[in-house]
Amino acid sequence: MQMEILAQYFPLFQEAAVLTVKLGLAGIALALLIGVICAAVQHFQVPVLRRIAAIYVEVSRNTPLLVQLFFIYYGLPKIGIPTNPYLCGVVGLAFLGGSYMAEAFRSGLEAVPVIQTESAESLGMNRAQTMRYIIFPQALSVSVPALIANIIFLLKETSVFSAVSIMDLMFTAKDLIGMHYNTTESLFLLVIFYLMILLPVSIAGSILERRLRYAGFGA
Amino acid sequence: MSEILLEVSNLTKRFGENTILDGISFTIRKGEVVVLVGPSGCGKSTLLRCLNGIEDIQGGQILLDGEAVLAGSKELTQMRQKIGMVFQSYELFPHMNVLRNITIAPEKVQKRKRAEVEIEAKALLARVGLADKADSFPRELSGGQKQRVAIVRALILHPEVILFDEVTAALDPEMVREVLDVILDLAKQGKTMLIVTHEMAFARAIADRVIFLDDGHILEDSDPETFFEHPETKRAEQFLGTFRFEKR
Numbered sequence: 473m474q475m476e477i478l479a480q481y482f483p484l485f486q487e488a489a490v491l492t493v494k495l496g497l498a499g500i501a502l503a504l505l506i507g508v509i510c511a512a513v514q515h516f517q518v519p520v521l522r523r524i525a526a527i528y529v530e531v532s533r534n535t536p537l538l539v540q541l542f543f544i545y546y547g548l549p550k551i552g553i554p555t556n557p558y559l560c561g562v563v564g565l566a567f568l569g570g571s572y573m574a575e576a577f578r579s580g581l582e583a584v585p586v587i588q589t590e591s592a593e594s595l596g597m598n599r600a601q602t603m604r605y606i607i608f609p610q611a612l613s614v615s616v617p618a619l620i621a622n623i624i625f626l627l628k629e630t631s632v633f634s635a636v637s638i639m640d641l642m643f644t645a646k647d648l649i650g651m652h653y654n655t656t657e658s659l660f661l662l663v664i665f666y667l668m669i670l671l672p673v674s675i676a677g678s679i680l681e682r683r684l685r686y687a688g689f690g691a
Numbered sequence: 692m693s694e695i696l697l698e699v700s701n702l703t704k705r706f707g708e709n710t711i712l713d714g715i716s717f718t719i720r721k722g723e724v725v726v727l728v729g730p731s732g733c734g735k736s737t738l739l740r741c742l743n744g745i746e747d748i749q750g751g752q753i754l755l756d757g758e759a760v761l762a763g764s765k766e767l768t769q770m771r772q773k774i775g776m777v778f779q780s781y782e783l784f785p786h787m788n789v790l791r792n793i794t795i796a797p798e799k800v801q802k803r804k805r806a807e808v809e810i811e812a813k814a815l816l817a818r819v820g821l822a823d824k825a826d827s828f829p830r831e832l833s834g835g836q837k838q839r840v841a842i843v844r845a846l847i848l849h850p851e852v853i854l855f856d857e858v859t860a861a862l863d864p865e866m867v868r869e870v871l872d873v874i875l876d877l878a879k880q881g882k883t884m885l886i887v888t889h890e891m892a893f894a895r896a897i898a899d900r901v902i903f904l905d906d907g908h909i910l911e912d913s914d915p916e917t918f919f920e921h922p923e924t925k926r927a928e929q930f931l932g933t934f935r936f937e938k939r
Contacts, residue, residue: 597768
């Protein structure tokens with residue numbers, strides 16, 4: 473492994489990492505939003521919408537991200553919706569992540585016993601207050617481990633972005649290997665950069681999990 | 692006699708085909724302590740849940756101060772502030788400390804100032820012997836302590852009547868005492884209460900009136916002396932017999 477090649481490639485990977493993180497965060501933020509909406513719709517059994525949410529969750533979870541990206545990238549222009557690689561990446565990630573986030577939020581909501589709602593309502597709280605102050609905070613603390621796992625999973629999934637010509641980390645590595653044949657250096661940097669992105673998320677996640685853990689319900 | 696506070700007439704509650712409460716009628720006057728007893732599954736807890744609007748009813752009506760308590764109605768959240776409820780399983784909020792558990796409803800529901808509510812909350816905590824637990828979390832408390840916090844949480848809304856649903860059923864004997872002492876103290880202060888309990892000695896000591904419920908019907912509604920010494924019905928006699936032990 474040659475140091476000067478590592479030094480030469482480093483800025484290229486840096487640039488790609490920034491792009492990867494930006495697209496990843498945008499996709500994850502959207503996924504969280506979709507997840508909250510789908511979970512709420514299913515938990516409160518909103519007619520019609522809950523069916524749509526259920527179908528979406530199944531479609532999204534049972535197709536690979538690569539297929540979803542191709543579908544958006546090549547499919548949408550065919551029906552007249554223009555798309556670009558970045559938008560395609562973010563939308564694809566949100567489409568995939570939304571269902572995983574929905575399931576995480578839903579399991580959290582289901583873990584809070586019904587009598588907690590009754591208890592809050594017996595104090596005169598209305599529906600919205602009960603959700604905001606009593607149910608949602610407890611549900612979130614149950615969901616956090618799953619949400620963190622999903623965030624890490626989605627950040628890793630960004631590696632298929634290269635297939636729709638987004639110059640992310642994976643694309644950069646493949647590109648450099650193709651051009652100069654410096655396989656070792658490129659792959660080494662690829663691993664290092666993924667670790668630099670994901671390890672902090674992982675560590676922050678474990679700290680958050682520990683801080684949000686409440687011992688048991690019905691207390 | 693003081694004025695009538697709670698008036699239940701011909702209340703009927705069904706779960707599908709099962710009739711749980713079949714034409715229940717009774718009244719509670721201001722300042723009265725009424726104890727509701729009866730075998731398991733007779734509908735005691737369901738009755739309390741109906742009175743608090745947690746369960747909807749299929750017939751009859753519940754009037755508090757002349758206003759109807761109706762599950763699903765717009766006025767229900769207003770009415771519920773007048774009806775305190777203490778659950779068997781405490782149901783404190785595990786993500787909040789003791790003080791917040793008590794202050795959240797007066798602050799958010801009654802729009803009272805947090806500082807003012809906290810002063811009252813601390814005074815009430817001191818009154819039930821938990822002055823030093825304001826910053827603790829529910830998981831750090833014993834069952835008896837949790838139940839006393841739950842009572843304070845109901846009290847701080849200044850309800851006109853407090854419903855107790857087997858509040859000592861999940862507690863160790865020594866903790867039962869500390870919770871019952873708190874309720875006795877409330878009775879001395881003239882609070883209106885409807886208490887479901889299996890503690891017969893306590894029921895006899897605290898009750899102004901005892902209602903005996905069996906299979907969805909009120910079989911007896913009398914003063915404690917009469918109920919415990921000379922029950923009118925065979926069923927009540929039988930029920931009271933299960934609490935008596937004699938060496939054969």
